[in-house]
Amino acid sequence: MRTILLLLLTLALGACNSGPKPAWESATLEVRSERMLWEVLRLSLDRADFAVGTGAEPEARRIESAWMVDASPFKGRGFRRKAHVEYAPSAAGVRNQWDVRVRVAFETNESFKGLDLRYAEWKPAPDDTPAAQRVMQFARSMLGGGEFEVGPEPTSPLGPRKKPPSFDEQKTISP
Numbered sequence: 217m218r219t220i221l222l223l224l225l226t227l228a229l230g231a232c233n234s235g236p237k238p239a240w241e242s243a244t245l246e247v248r249s250e251r252m253l254w255e256v257l258r259l260s261l262d263r264a265d266f267a268v269g270t271g272a273e274p275e276a277r278r279i280e281s282a283w284m285v286d287a288s289p290f291k292g293r294g295f296r297r298k299a300h301v302e303y304a305p306s307a308a309g310v311r312n313q314w315d316v317r318v319r320v321a322f323e324t325n326e327s328f329k330g331l332d333l334r335y336a337e338w339k340p341a342p343d344d345t346p347a348a349q350r351v352m353q354f355a356r357s358m359l360g361g362g363e364f365e366v367g368p369e370p371t372s373p374l375g376p377r378k379k380p381p382s383f384d385e386q387k388t389i390s391p
Contacts, residue, residue, distance in 0.1 A: 235340030240317045241348040244306055245359055253314055257301050260354035264347065266299040278302050287331050294325035297344055299351060318351045320344040
């Protein structure tokens with residue numbers, strides 16, 4: 217009897233869905249120091265409009281933003297987002313390389329009183345993958361990837377560019 221009850225309980229717990237699976241955006245970044253990576257990740261979150269406060273833990277190598285709420289008077293239209301960033305030394309063991317993961321959790325407000333957040337009923341929804349990609353791209357852009365090089369200006373088949381005349385060299389039109 218106990219085994220049947222235990223089996224039913226296990227099946228019932230397995231059938232419960234705690235929400236969608238987290239969608240992490242991952243990349244390996246090359247940085248001179250861990251402190252620089254920390255600052256770049258914080259600035260990336262800031263540029264993507266995620267407020268970083270007490271959720272920043274440098275010792276744990278984790279940053280968690282505050283909830284960014286976008287209220288709506290209509291049921292299911294209001295939402296909130298929260299960014300999670302984790303990093304660790306590269307699994308490949310290469311010096312100055314870090315494995316970085318970014319996730320933006322997304323929840324919708326299923327309350328009929330959508331503008332009054334005291335009555336909010338937050339329901340987990342699939343993660344905001346484009347927002348996570350944007351945070352990761354901000355970090356890549358700040359660090360530079362070496363994908364392009366700055367060199368001399370290419371020459372045109374029409375010849376070199378002519379320098380525009382300075383203000384003093386411009387001819388004035390007399391009335």
